[in-house]
Amino acid sequence: MKWAVSSRKRMHDGANSIGNLLVEGFHYLGLFAIGAVTAWASVMAFMAMLDKGQASVDDILLLFIYLELGAMVGIYFKTNHLPIRFLLYIAITALTRYLIGDVSHHKAPDIGLLYLCGGIFFLSLSVLAVRFASYKFPSSKAIDATGDVVGDNVLDR
Template sequence: MSKNKIDLFREAFNKQADSLGNLFVEVFHYIALFAVGAIIAWAALQEFLSIFTAHKELVDGILMLFIYLELGAMVGIYFKTKRMPVRFLIYVSITALTRLLISDISHNHKPSWGIIQVCGAILLLSIAVLIVRIASSRFHVKEEDESK
């Protein structure tokens, strides 16, 4: 009989510990997401202001604002769906490489293998977006039961 009481206590303790652990993880996720969102908003505001005070080239600033927009959208999508949108990470990478390419061409004005490499990386990332989109439409992930 005492073994049953110990097993029942262990199961109840494990259930409480799991609930408490899940609560801590969710609280950490929300605090971290709010912090990341606030930092993105602050950085975007700083970038916006630097464009108007002419401390930065206009095209570079606009592309940085697009990067901040995509990062903010990623945080928002994660809040709504609890899933990290991989495509947005690829979009951020493509935008960052495009910014690098435009900056390199506008400052150096010299053809080089670096330009070809950056263009190849953008092409590979674009193909990756296509593959991710096709895979997500063909192999749609089923939603987990929320009642668990």
């Protein structure tokens, strides 16, 4: 009977190892794909600006969005955690870009302008709340010299 228990444990450990290998492989493949597509898109946007001979505020904000996406991929690659603040920054930048484009390319502002400003305001309050919560309730865990997370700050995901 002991051999059955030890065989089951070996099979379970082997399956866990293979499963972890496949999940981590997919994880890294996905991160490299997202990073590569982000880098490619930012280079293409930059080349379009050079081709146009000028850069508008819309174009510069688009480059900031790509920068934040790249930083987010890098942080996720190092820590296996996705900081929610970066998503909020991207959303604020995207709404600001849309707001500037809408105001500069269309006629008189309407109620949509208030909606956009309200969205930016609430996203900014969300960043403030996340930052305050991270300050008030800091994680007791840190990142070691290899870049591995020793701890986990649930509020900053």
